[in-house]
Amino acid sequence: MSKLASAQDFSKQGVADAIAVLKQQFGDRLSESEAVRSHHSHTTTRIPQQLPDAVIFASSTQDISDIVSACHKYGCPVIAFGIGSSLEGHVNAPFGGICIDTSEMNNVLNVNTEDLDAVVQPGVTREALNEYLRDTGLFFPIDPGANASLGGMAATRASGTNAVRYGTMKDNVLALEAVMADGRIIRTGSRAKKTAAGYDLTRLLVGSEGTLGIITELTLKLYGVPEMIAGGICSFPSIEAACNAVITTIQYGIPVSRIELLDEVQVRACNRYSGLELPESPLLLLEFHGTEAGVAEQAELFTSIAGDFTDAEFVWTTDAAERKKLWKARHDAYFATMNLMPGGSGVSTDVCVPISRLAECVNETHQDIQDAGLLSTIVGHVGDGNFHCMPLAMPDDKDMNARISKFVERLSERAIRMGGTCTGEHGIGQGKQQYLLEEMGESVEFMKMIKTTFDPKGIMNPGKIFF
């Protein structure tokens, strides 16, 4: 069993020494104020906050290399921070240490329109990149919901609604620059679209959650903005019927860009919150990208597929305003759910199963929610077999929060039992370490070997991914 860093490996003196040295270099850009430290460990989740000892606002790769070198010298934990929208406690500082805020590293360094790629700093958010690209006819498709930083999205292997067509961050990062645990700066690849040159360090760093290195530059794939976008919705009598329509759609090779499932609890919540009048049964929302003829063909094919599984009509449009209206239930889903329990907070869960098991997994989960007396909606990126529940609790309702924790445990185990994963896109962080072990078994030992050889002092985001 590889030994990883634990609290006793980090001395208060080491942390203090690192801060003292770095204060000389960074001056006002190093903050020890509680407000700043608290903001940088805000987990947006049920996981309690654990504050770093200091936050440094980095403005260059060399800054980050200097900070990590000092932390390496003095044995001080170091945690990278994008915008803090991760969901499994990734930015927490369980052993204290220094948080590196990358939000000022927000330059798009290069856009190569002919090669459909861009080189960006890690603090650029996905919306900022797309805003920057507006006049180029290109876009970056990965959309995890939050306006996350691209460095953070790579570090957590983010994806979201349109991964079914465009893949996840693993598929859309061509190369990285990163600062490793001793401060060395490496480049993991080139701008070539494919390579067979050595081990794939790019994809080793993507999803490593800041535990192996800090991403300081990303080379990303871009795509042409589709000539036409169509959106549509269709109700189904059951989760099975909806899932079977999804399976058939994927099997036919229809290149759907988004295919989202809302369960009937979510639809009811949306009706109430947004004043909609949708049938209160499972709903699929679709989006097609292509030429005018292409999206029409996709929509027609889906109409004919849906007809085998529901009597309801598939309503679709290429008009942007109409499309927005049709998709209103999806856009408002989060707030509609939160509105079910004013003052409460939601726990965003995340599992992914082979789509053949999706109906079974969602149905069992649905039953589990009822049996456990929880209030929760279900929303899924069903083309990938990925879905989220959002059980609600009042912050001081200890019993309910405990029941939710047990529910998350059962949900993770259910997904693993069905040949899936305990996390499709949120990552392990502090929240899912035990399920990683269940899911990956002996493989975790090999992950830990990489961790200990790259970061022998265990300073890089300690307490994440592994126990």
Add this chain to the structure above:
Amino acid sequence: MSKLASAQDFSKQGVADAIAVLKQQFGDRLSESEAVRSHHSHTTTRIPQQLPDAVIFASSTQDISDIVSACHKYGCPVIAFGIGSSLEGHVNAPFGGICIDTSEMNNVLNVNTEDLDAVVQPGVTREALNEYLRDTGLFFPIDPGANASLGGMAATRASGTNAVRYGTMKDNVLALEAVMADGRIIRTGSRAKKTAAGYDLTRLLVGSEGTLGIITELTLKLYGVPEMIAGGICSFPSIEAACNAVITTIQYGIPVSRIELLDEVQVRACNRYSGLELPESPLLLLEFHGTEAGVAEQAELFTSIAGDFTDAEFVWTTDAAERKKLWKARHDAYFATMNLMPGGSGVSTDVCVPISRLAECVNETHQDIQDAGLLSTIVGHVGDGNFHCMPLAMPDDKDMNARISKFVERLSERAIRMGGTCTGEHGIGQGKQQYLLEEMGESVEFMKMIKTTFDPKGIMNPGKIFF
């Protein structure tokens, strides 16, 4: 600098001991005959053969675990073998040792038609898998040319003509089972389409060329057989014109399945070999997959794009026999090249650059071929910026072979200088170790750290990827 295994680390006694022990277990399935050993180190290239001391025909994961455990115990090199179609000396045994032939592990274990995935043993070839899938309406798209084993294709991160649409092995392996250097068996993932659970060991093993573990099972993505396939060809007045047509096609987001470039030397060779009458200028060959309307739209869009760069007509068809005729030049390219020098042998090179630099890279390479007095064709998977030259020499022509080596050096350096890679799909093996260093710099140190922590005795395919 991490220390890797070298000749003195492997004693003749250790190898002999491992063989003696394994002979007891495997009997006739262990061969020490020179013919068998020679067959298993046939490199299909200019790289001289280096024979293993024995070959074992494995029939199960447990067999491989037993072999590797014994090799680990006695310090004996171990080399995995699929069908031996790799091109950079991957199956050579520079320090002797045991070659594990996986060709008898050729079962398709499971096909999940609803999830579009299959679980296969490593000795299944890509053609055998597609033959097996014939009645399912599904297929596995990766096509490196040779009827390679899927284990070998994963180990070398293979791709080929239709990677422009379907990606490479990195994109199409969902999970692996592998035997690691001490004989432990791990699984790197599930059948879920995406995951954010821990480090991406799947993609670490894909492309690791047998130096970290031996792949014993693969979970692969499948795709629906397209309703319609169209093929077409178009001549261009120059490499630039052809490349600009490619760039525009990719930027428009036309989902071409194949887009291949033959330079005029290759076209001339094909005319001569196959009795064709193609204009002796650069040629693009395309393939479109989709619905009937979809491929027609793609072909029409390409027609209009090509019109901006050539006066020649884009000729295309959906008729299978006609399509084969149109593509004859591409199918015969290898033999047409070999026919330029009867009795000679060709060195298949492999680089990949951003497509914006492709014309420049191909043109410089073309000039280099002339200046160096070589006889070589150029064929490219140009949608990815990947191309191959095939310089020819008589086996005993030392001067020409030396000139070819120098040419490969310049070509690799040229690709790296243009922001590309020294290998798009053939891998590093024994042939490109020095260029890996040039291309990846300090990153190679981190690759070697993984190598030494996973395989401290250096028994896994020693002498490959790293010096």
